[in-house]
Amino acid sequence: MIHIIAGGKKQSGEYFWLIEDYRKKCQKPFDFDFRFYEEDKLDLFLSEWRFEPNAFVIIADERGQEITSPEFSKLLQEEFNYSREVYIVIGGPFGVTEATRERANFVWSFGKLVFPHMIARLIVSEQIYRASEIARGSKYHHE
Secondary structure, eight states, X not given: OEEEEEESXXXXXXXXXXXXXXXXXXXXXXXXXXXXXXXXXXHHHHHHOOOOTTEEEEEEEEEEEEOOHHHHXXXXXXXXXXXXXXXXXXXXXXXXXHHHHHHSSEEEESOSOOOOHHHHHHHHHHHHHHHHHHHHTOSSSOO
16 A cells, blocks of 8 residues: 655645546555645654654655656555555655655655645656556556
8 A cells, every 4th residue: 555645735626536536546555545744744743753664655855866657666566565555755845854855765756847735646646546557567558
């Protein structure tokens, strides 16, 4: 399972149905859920969070590494093979602290652009779905 930790309000509005559609389509082990923290509480949670030994933590941050969708799928599959829980953290308006970023197993950049929370959530949701379809060998992703 993939747990997405996000700052800000719970999903609502125009992106909600798109994100929910991707979430419903994903099957184990690519199924995912969201855990929301108010902006002012997210940094506190992350600073006190003790990553579980079987956790693989990905931070979404523009200062991270850019990877292709097939590389993302392979990364997730490898962690599932080790029975690891995957956590993807979408930071607050100013990202995450350097200390949190250093503790992560992988820092993932969507490119040099910065996106609002709801769009970042949508990107993560779609990429998880795409990763699952790549793993299944479907024609959803084509090169």
